[in-house]
Amino acid sequence: MKKLINTPSETLKDFLNGFAAAYASVIAIDRQGRFVRRAEIRRDKVAIISGGGSGHEPLHVGFVGIGMLDAACPGQIFTSPTPDQILAAHAAVAGEPGALFLVKNYEGDQMNFDMAIEMLDAPIAKVVIDDDAGGAVSARSIGRRGVAGTFVVEKIVGAAAEARLDLDGCRRLAERTVARTRSMGVALSSCTVPLAGRPTFTLAEDEMEIGVGIHGEPGRERLPLGTSRSVAELLVDATLRALDTPDGADVLLFVNGFGGSPPMELYCLYGDARAALERRGCRVVRSLVGTYVTSLEMAGASVTVTLLDEDLARFWDAPALTPAFVR
Amino acid sequence: MKKLINTPSETLKDFLNGFAAAYASVIAIDRQGRFVRRAEIRRDKVAIISGGGSGHEPLHVGFVGIGMLDAACPGQIFTSPTPDQILAAHAAVAGEPGALFLVKNYEGDQMNFDMAIEMLDAPIAKVVIDDDAGGAVSARSIGRRGVAGTFVVEKIVGAAAEARLDLDGCRRLAERTVARTRSMGVALSSCTVPLAGRPTFTLAEDEMEIGVGIHGEPGRERLPLGTSRSVAELLVDATLRALDTPDGADVLLFVNGFGGSPPMELYCLYGDARAALERRGCRVVRSLVGTYVTSLEMAGASVTVTLLDEDLARFWDAPALTPAFVR
Numbered sequence: 001m002k003k004l005i006n007t008p009s010e011t012l013k014d015f016l017n018g019f020a021a022a023y024a025s026v027i028a029i030d031r032q033g034r035f036v037r038r039a040e041i042r043r044d045k046v047a048i049i050s051g052g053g054s055g056h057e058p059l060h061v062g063f064v065g066i067g068m069l070d071a072a073c074p075g076q077i078f079t080s081p082t083p084d085q086i087l088a089a090h091a092a093v094a095g096e097p098g099a100l101f102l103v104k105n106y107e108g109d110q111m112n113f114d115m116a117i118e119m120l121d122a123p124i125a126k127v128v129i130d131d132d133a134g135g136a137v138s139a140r141s142i143g144r145r146g147v148a149g150t151f152v153v154e155k156i157v158g159a160a161a162e163a164r165l166d167l168d169g170c171r172r173l174a175e176r177t178v179a180r181t182r183s184m185g186v187a188l189s190s191c192t193v194p195l196a197g198r199p200t201f202t203l204a205e206d207e208m209e210i211g212v213g214i215h216g217e218p219g220r221e222r223l224p225l226g227t228s229r230s231v232a233e234l235l236v237d238a239t240l241r242a243l244d245t246p247d248g249a250d251v252l253l254f255v256n257g258f259g260g261s262p263p264m265e266l267y268c269l270y271g272d273a274r275a276a277l278e279r280r281g282c283r284v285v286r287s288l289v290g291t292y293v294t295s296l297e298m299a300g301a302s303v304t305v306t307l308l309d310e311d312l313a314r315f316w317d318a319p320a321l322t323p324a325f326v327r
Numbered sequence: 328m329k330k331l332i333n334t335p336s337e338t339l340k341d342f343l344n345g346f347a348a349a350y351a352s353v354i355a356i357d358r359q360g361r362f363v364r365r366a367e368i369r370r371d372k373v374a375i376i377s378g379g380g381s382g383h384e385p386l387h388v389g390f391v392g393i394g395m396l397d398a399a400c401p402g403q404i405f406t407s408p409t410p411d412q413i414l415a416a417h418a419a420v421a422g423e424p425g426a427l428f429l430v431k432n433y434e435g436d437q438m439n440f441d442m443a444i445e446m447l448d449a450p451i452a453k454v455v456i457d458d459d460a461g462g463a464v465s466a467r468s469i470g471r472r473g474v475a476g477t478f479v480v481e482k483i484v485g486a487a488a489e490a491r492l493d494l495d496g497c498r499r500l501a502e503r504t505v506a507r508t509r510s511m512g513v514a515l516s517s518c519t520v521p522l523a524g525r526p527t528f529t530l531a532e533d534e535m536e537i538g539v540g541i542h543g544e545p546g547r548e549r550l551p552l553g554t555s556r557s558v559a560e561l562l563v564d565a566t567l568r569a570l571d572t573p574d575g576a577d578v579l580l581f582v583n584g585f586g587g588s589p590p591m592e593l594y595c596l597y598g599d600a601r602a603a604l605e606r607r608g609c610r611v612v613r614s615l616v617g618t619y620v621t622s623l624e625m626a627g628a629s630v631t632v633t634l635l636d637e638d639l640a641r642f643w644d645a646p647a648l649t650p651a652f653v654r
Binding site: 002003004005006007011014015016017018019021022023054055057058062186188189205208225227228229231259260261262263264265266267268269270271272274284287288289290291294296297299300301324326327 | 586
């Protein structure tokens with residue numbers, strides 16, 4: 001296992017310390033490391049709170065700040081945050097307008113956010129993010145998994161809350177964004193969980209895994225390694241089929257790196273995915289290319305497509321100031 | 328070779344097409360692909376022009392825009408841009424205040440920018456970027472190589488030109504920034520040049536290369552794989568020794584990923600590098616953590632330290648709007 005870390009069991013603490021020191025002007029970290037919150041708390045708005053296992057950085061902690069998340073709870077690597085983390089984050093940032101929990105569709109995450117909700121006597125809503133069109137059933141998930149589309153939901157709903165949309169409005173907007181967003185990924189290599197010390201799965205030098213999850217969960221199929229063009233076709237095809245896209249739709253195209261694939265390859269895949277979308281009658285009117293939702297150091301990438309409407313485009317375009325995304 | 332590309336020989340064209348389509352609101356690409364320029368040309372300021380071999384993305388094309396580069400010339404992978412690319416970029420963006428060429432210290436880059444300068448009858452200056460404290464002599468370089476510190480120079484000098492500093496002022500500021508900036512990198516894996524099809528070098532599972540260049544050039548020494556903490560000590564130590572740092576100096580700390588190392592590891596290394604700097608009496612007053620200057624998909628990272636002064640800090644803090652860096 002080749003990683004720039006110290007003791008595997010201390011990885012979460014170590015990276016959070018570095019992260020918090022680097023971005024002290026935008027975020028603050030709870031003393032016990034239970035959550036990251038925006039530096040200037042605003043209790044006159046709906047608090048947008050997310051969280052999940054670590055190992056997906058910059059998701060979620062990198063998107064705490066103005067116009068995105070008010071707080072994020074980082075679990076151990078690939079492990080859900082605990083209910084007390086969620087309660088502490090809620091206490092730190094939520095005010096009278098209430099709080100919206102954005103939760104990726106994994107059993108542990110859902111359970112722990114639900115437990116926190118049961119213990120809270122305050123206006124709260126929860127929206128489940130399940131954008132993965134990969135579709136293979138996994139032990140960790142109930143139905144579709146939550147993957148890179150989570151970024152899109154956090155950006156759009158975070159901007160709406162910043163614009164003082166109320167709790168019910170934020171919840172409905174989040175649900176609409178989730179319903180209009182689908183993702184599909186490809187892995188060229190596995191990741192290695194630090195405490196495990198060996199790759200989660202293996203791929204031969206001439207193989208790729210289509211439909212892989214962001215924890216190295218099995219995908220839809222294992223295929224001979226393709227070109228950027230053929231991979232883009234597969235990913236765009238699966239994504240659009242999961243979306244029921246009208247012809248001529250205005251879409252956001254988000255090409256996300258899984259951690260081990262460099263910008264040059266992501267730009268290449270973006271170009272091919274865009275061409276594939278245009279051949280299918282879509283108009284790509286918004287774009288994002290970069291490493292936002294990782295699976296540790298896994299090589300590979302995902303394509304996320306969001307069917308835009310006026311609100312979604314407006315909130316996507318709104319300013320944001322967070323450690324890992326600035327607009 | 329596992330990469331999200333198409334035909335190896337077409338990689339430059341393919342990724343530039345995707346890049347240009349994704350960022351059409353900020354940059355424009357020359358029809359023949361010779362250069363990328365900012366979308367809105369401003370000929371009333373010093374034009375800041377850079378370029379070099381591709382494979383280091385987002386450097387340089389990702390930093391074209393408001394407050395950084397006016398144009399960048401991408402060569403083939405790890406290959407210098409040609410003089411005619413540089414001339415075309417100059418013609419596209421330079422006005423009466425002149426142009427400043429920021430050129431990393433590689434023989435081919437220096438030669439081709441110098442040839443372009445000889446052919447131009449216009450106010451021009453060139454500043455050589457040679458921030459690499461790695462120090463090992465390489466066939467490709469004369470003296471210290473230009474590596475991740477290039478980002479720092481492009482950010483600071485780009486902001487100064489945007490503020491209408493004149494050509495001589497921009498040149499002197501660039502020289503001062505270079506003199507006050509040193510970098511040192513570590514590789515955990517090699518990169519693979521697409522046309523070569525196999526790794527540039529090999530490292531055993533328990534080895535790392537300290538002082539590596541951004542083309543996989545040999546470093547200072549090959550050591551047993553260390554922890555983030557021990558690596559940070561080595562990199563910070565070499566960087567500061569190359570800088571002649573006064574005690575209590577205010578510094579910028581930039582931890583840069585080489586392409587295959589994910590944000591989680593970079594945050595971890597940042598925390599350890601910051602602690603190492605503080606133990607040596609430095610005050611880390613500005614920070615940057617991310618993947619900005621890559622060596623294709625090489626795993627590893629570099630530490631860059633810039634001794635700040637009032638001007639450097641002010642121009643570092645100034646706004647920028649480019650594909651890969653927004654402030």
